[in-house]
Amino acid sequence: MSKTLHHVVIVGGGFAGLYAAKSLGNGPVKVTLIDKRNFHLFQPLLYQVATGSVSPANISSPLRSILRGYKNVQVLLEEVIGFDPQAQTLKTKGKELHYDSLVVATGVSHHYFGNDHWQQTAPGLKTVEDALEMRRRIFMAFEAAEKEPDPVKRQAWLTFVIVGGGPTGVELAGAIAELAYATLKQDFRNIDTGEAKILLLEGLDRVLPPYPEDLSAKAEASLTKLGVTVKTRTLVTNITDEIVTTKQGEEVEKIAAQTILWAAGVKASGLGRVLAEATGASLDRVGRVIVEPDLSLPNYPNIYVIGDLAHYAHQTGNPLPGIAPVAIQEGEFLAKYLQAKVQGEALPAFSYSDSGNLAVIGQNEAVVNLWGLKLTGPLAWLIWVFAHIYYLIEFDHKLVVMTQWAWSYFTRNRGARLITGEDGRVNQDMEPLAAIPEQVGKA
Amino acid sequence: MSKTLHHVVIVGGGFAGLYAAKSLGNGPVKVTLIDKRNFHLFQPLLYQVATGSVSPANISSPLRSILRGYKNVQVLLEEVIGFDPQAQTLKTKGKELHYDSLVVATGVSHHYFGNDHWQQTAPGLKTVEDALEMRRRIFMAFEAAEKEPDPVKRQAWLTFVIVGGGPTGVELAGAIAELAYATLKQDFRNIDTGEAKILLLEGLDRVLPPYPEDLSAKAEASLTKLGVTVKTRTLVTNITDEIVTTKQGEEVEKIAAQTILWAAGVKASGLGRVLAEATGASLDRVGRVIVEPDLSLPNYPNIYVIGDLAHYAHQTGNPLPGIAPVAIQEGEFLAKYLQAKVQGEALPAFSYSDSGNLAVIGQNEAVVNLWGLKLTGPLAWLIWVFAHIYYLIEFDHKLVVMTQWAWSYFTRNRGARLITGEDGRVNQDMEPLAAIPEQVGKA
Incomplete structure (x- = not known):
C-alpha cells in the first residue's frame, strides 16, 4: 500500500453507507464514514419501538463498534453541510475534508405532500x-x-x-x-x-x-x-x-x-438538493438524486449516491424501491466497484437482485413474496422473524431481540411501553406544574 | 365485602408505594396508586443505563402491567399537588380524590447543598x-x-x-x-x-x-x-x-x-413539604417527613409516609437509609398493618430487618456485607448479580437483562450507548443547523 491511499468519504451510516464501509473494511483504501448520529438504526423494526415491543438500543448499534475491526475505517460524528466537487472537498460545521471518492447516502424523511x-x-x-x-x-x-x-x-x-x-x-x-x-x-x-x-x-x-x-x-x-x-x-x-x-x-x-x-410518503434528505446544486445532477419529484448505471453522478464519476437517496431506474425503467435490500446491495456493489477502480480494473454496472418482499401483520401473521413463493400465516411469520434476525446478527443484538420476542410471544406482554421525554412526567393535556420552591428543613 | 370499601390512596410507584399496592392487591380494601409516570423504575440499575449497558425499558415496568391482576387496584397517571387532611382529600391538577387512608411515597431528588x-x-x-x-x-x-x-x-x-x-x-x-x-x-x-x-x-x-x-x-x-x-x-x-x-x-x-x-446527596421530594404544611408534620434537614413508629403522621393516624421520603428513627436513633430494602419492607409492613386495621385488629409498630449492603464496582468485582458476611471479588459480584435478578424477577425483565449481562460479560461490549435526544443529532458544541428549505424536484 502506498502512503497516500485513495480516500473514500461516505456520508450516512444507514444500510447503504454502512454496508459500503464494511465492505471496504481492510481494503486498499482509506475510508471515512460521516454521520450525525453515533449509531446505525435498523429501521425495519422501528415500528416495534413505536409500539413498545423493543427498546431503541435493541435495534441500533454504535457505528464505531460495528466498524472497530477495520483499521482503515474512521468514523466521524459530524453533520455535512456542503460540497465543492471541483476541489473534491466537503464541508461540515467544524471542518473541511478532502475526498478522492465521495459516497452520499443520507436517505429520506417524511413527505406530507405540501402539508x-x-x-x-x-x-x-x-x-x-x-x-x-x-x-x-x-x-x-x-x-x-x-x-x-x-x-x-x-x-x-x-x-x-x-x-x-x-x-x-x-x-x-x-x-x-x-x-x-x-x-x-x-x-x-x-x-x-x-x-x-x-x-x-x-x-x-x-x-x-x-x-x-x-x-x-x-x-x-x-x-x-x-x-x-x-x-x-x-x-x-x-x-x-x-x-x-x-x-x-x-x-x-x-x-x-x-x-x-x-x-x-417520503422525500429525499435535504443533502440531496445541496449535492445536486453543487454538481448539476437532477432530482426526481421527491428529491432523490438521479444516478448513472454505476450509481455515480453524470458529470462526476467520483461522486456516488446510494440507498434511499438514489433514483436508479436503469434496470426496469422504474426507480428501485427504498428498502433495505436495495441499499445493502448498492453499498456492497459500490465497495467492490471502488476497490476494482482503485486497482485499475473495471466492473460492470450495478444490477439489483430482487428476491421479493415481506411484511408482518401481527403475531403468527405475515405476508411473504420471496423467490416467487407467496406465503401467509404462521410460516410466513416465521420467515419474517428469521429474515430479520439474520440481518440483526450482523450487529450484536440478536440474542436480546430474540429473547424479547420469545418472551412477548408467550406472555403477549410488551415491556417497553414507557412514556418518556419532556411530556412524560405530566399529563399531556395539562400545562407543566409550577416548580415547587426550595424548602428549608424544619428538623 | 361491603359496598363502601376502605379506600387506600398511594402516591408514588417507587419501591415503597408499589410494594404497598401489590401487598394490598386482592385485599379487603380499594386501592388507588397515583404516579406521574406510567412505569416503575428499578433505580439500583439506573447507572447501567447511564453507562450504556442496558436500556431504560429493561429496568422499568409499566405500573398497570405489574398490577393488572389485582382488580381492587386502580392506577392513575396524575401529579398530586395538594392535600386537605380534614376533608380527607388530595388534589391533582385534574381532580379531587377522597381517601380513607393516605400513603405518600414520592421519594427524593438530587441535593446540591445550596448550589x-x-x-x-x-x-x-x-x-x-x-x-x-x-x-x-x-x-x-x-x-x-x-x-x-x-x-x-x-x-x-x-x-x-x-x-x-x-x-x-x-x-x-x-x-x-x-x-x-x-x-x-x-x-x-x-x-x-x-x-x-x-x-x-x-x-x-x-x-x-x-x-x-x-x-x-x-x-x-x-x-x-x-x-x-x-x-x-x-x-x-x-x-x-x-x-x-x-x-x-x-x-x-x-x-x-x-x-x-x-x-x-439527595433531598426529599417537594410533596413532603406540601404534606407537612397541611398536617403540621416536621421535616428533617433534607426535607424528609418525620414519622411515628407505625409510619403515620403525629396527628393523622390515617396518613402515612414511607420509602425515601420518610424519616424513621425509632429503631436505632438514626433515620433508616434511603435504600430499596427499607422501602420494600415499609411498603409490605404498611399493607399488612392497614389490612389488620380495617378488620379491627392491631399490629405492632414497624421494624426494619437489616440484612446488609452490597455495591458493585466492575466486572467480577463487588463488595458485599450480608448477614454479617463480608465478601469481595467474583463471589461478591455473583451475589450482587443474583440479588438484583431476584428483585427484577418480580417484574418481567429478568430474561432480557440476564441475556444482556451474559452477552456483555463475554464480549465486554455495551450495546446501549446511543447518543439520543435533542442534542443527539448535532455536535454538542455547535448551534443547530438552519433548516434546509423545502425543495422542488427537478425531474
Whole structure:
C-alpha cells in the first residue's frame, strides 16, 4: 500500500453507507464514514419501538463498534453541510475534508405532500426520537381515555388513524390492534381497550401496493380479522388536532381521532438538493438524486449516491424501491466497484437482485413474496422473524431481540411501553406544574 | 365485602408505594396508586443505563402491567399537588380524590447543598431522563475528544469527575473506567481512551461510608486497580462549565473536566413539604417527613409516609437509609398493618430487618456485607448479580437483562450507548443547523 491511499468519504451510516464501509473494511483504501448520529438504526423494526415491543438500543448499534475491526475505517460524528466537487472537498460545521471518492447516502424523511404543518399532529417514523414520540402518544392516549368522563371525547382518545398502507402502516396498524385487543385488555379499570378503533387509510386500491394482488388481499383480510378497519382509495384532505378529513370517491368523512400516525410518503434528505446544486445532477419529484448505471453522478464519476437517496431506474425503467435490500446491495456493489477502480480494473454496472418482499401483520401473521413463493400465516411469520434476525446478527443484538420476542410471544406482554421525554412526567393535556420552591428543613 | 370499601390512596410507584399496592392487591380494601409516570423504575440499575449497558425499558415496568391482576387496584397517571387532611382529600391538577387512608411515597431528588446552579453542569441520576442525559454526555465526551486537536482541551474531554463516593458514585466510576479502558479501547482512531482520567471525589474519609471500614478499603483498592483516582476527604467548593474546584484539607485544586456527574446527596421530594404544611408534620434537614413508629403522621393516624421520603428513627436513633430494602419492607409492613386495621385488629409498630449492603464496582468485582458476611471479588459480584435478578424477577425483565449481562460479560461490549435526544443529532458544541428549505424536484 502506498502512503497516500485513495480516500473514500461516505456520508450516512444507514444500510447503504454502512454496508459500503464494511465492505471496504481492510481494503486498499482509506475510508471515512460521516454521520450525525453515533449509531446505525435498523429501521425495519422501528415500528416495534413505536409500539413498545423493543427498546431503541435493541435495534441500533454504535457505528464505531460495528466498524472497530477495520483499521482503515474512521468514523466521524459530524453533520455535512456542503460540497465543492471541483476541489473534491466537503464541508461540515467544524471542518473541511478532502475526498478522492465521495459516497452520499443520507436517505429520506417524511413527505406530507405540501402539508408540512400536519407533521405536528401526525408524526412520521424515521428516527429513534420519532419512534419514542409515537410510543408516547399511543400509550398516553389510553391513559387519557381512562380519565375522560365524556364518552365522545373518550372514543376520540381510543381512535388511532394510520395514514398510508405500505409495510410501515400495515405493521403499525397490526401492532396497535394487538396492543388494544390483547396486551392492554386487563390493564385499565374505566375503559375497555377493546372499544379502540384502528383505521388504516390508503389512497390506492389496496394495502401493500408493491406486492402481488392476492397477497394484498390476504393482508387486508388479516388486518380486518385483527380488528383494523382498512379503508382503501381513501385520501386524507385535512388533518387538525382532533379531526382527520378523508375523501373516498365523492364521500367526505370526518374522523375524530387523537392519535394520527403518518406512514404515507417520503422525500429525499435535504443533502440531496445541496449535492445536486453543487454538481448539476437532477432530482426526481421527491428529491432523490438521479444516478448513472454505476450509481455515480453524470458529470462526476467520483461522486456516488446510494440507498434511499438514489433514483436508479436503469434496470426496469422504474426507480428501485427504498428498502433495505436495495441499499445493502448498492453499498456492497459500490465497495467492490471502488476497490476494482482503485486497482485499475473495471466492473460492470450495478444490477439489483430482487428476491421479493415481506411484511408482518401481527403475531403468527405475515405476508411473504420471496423467490416467487407467496406465503401467509404462521410460516410466513416465521420467515419474517428469521429474515430479520439474520440481518440483526450482523450487529450484536440478536440474542436480546430474540429473547424479547420469545418472551412477548408467550406472555403477549410488551415491556417497553414507557412514556418518556419532556411530556412524560405530566399529563399531556395539562400545562407543566409550577416548580415547587426550595424548602428549608424544619428538623 | 361491603359496598363502601376502605379506600387506600398511594402516591408514588417507587419501591415503597408499589410494594404497598401489590401487598394490598386482592385485599379487603380499594386501592388507588397515583404516579406521574406510567412505569416503575428499578433505580439500583439506573447507572447501567447511564453507562450504556442496558436500556431504560429493561429496568422499568409499566405500573398497570405489574398490577393488572389485582382488580381492587386502580392506577392513575396524575401529579398530586395538594392535600386537605380534614376533608380527607388530595388534589391533582385534574381532580379531587377522597381517601380513607393516605400513603405518600414520592421519594427524593438530587441535593446540591445550596448550589442548585451546579445541576446544569453536574447532572444527578434519579430518573430515566437523567440517565439518558448522563449517557449522552459520557459518550459525546469521547466523540468530542476524538475531534479535538488541542491536547489540553482533549484531556478535559477525557476527564470524568464523579462527585460522591456512595454506591451510585462507586458504580458510575467503575463502569466509566471499564468503558474507557476496555469497551471503547479499539473504537477511536485519534485518541487513546486509555488516557481518560476518572476521578471519584468523596467528602468523608472513605468511599461507601455506611459499609464496614475494611470493605470500604477493599472497594477503594479495587477502584484504583480499575484505573479510578479516588480522592477522599475532598470537598467540592465550586463547579463551572469546565472546572471542578476541590479542597482537601488546606489544599485547593482545580480539575479541568468536561464531564461532571453528581452522586453526592439527595433531598426529599417537594410533596413532603406540601404534606407537612397541611398536617403540621416536621421535616428533617433534607426535607424528609418525620414519622411515628407505625409510619403515620403525629396527628393523622390515617396518613402515612414511607420509602425515601420518610424519616424513621425509632429503631436505632438514626433515620433508616434511603435504600430499596427499607422501602420494600415499609411498603409490605404498611399493607399488612392497614389490612389488620380495617378488620379491627392491631399490629405492632414497624421494624426494619437489616440484612446488609452490597455495591458493585466492575466486572467480577463487588463488595458485599450480608448477614454479617463480608465478601469481595467474583463471589461478591455473583451475589450482587443474583440479588438484583431476584428483585427484577418480580417484574418481567429478568430474561432480557440476564441475556444482556451474559452477552456483555463475554464480549465486554455495551450495546446501549446511543447518543439520543435533542442534542443527539448535532455536535454538542455547535448551534443547530438552519433548516434546509423545502425543495422542488427537478425531474
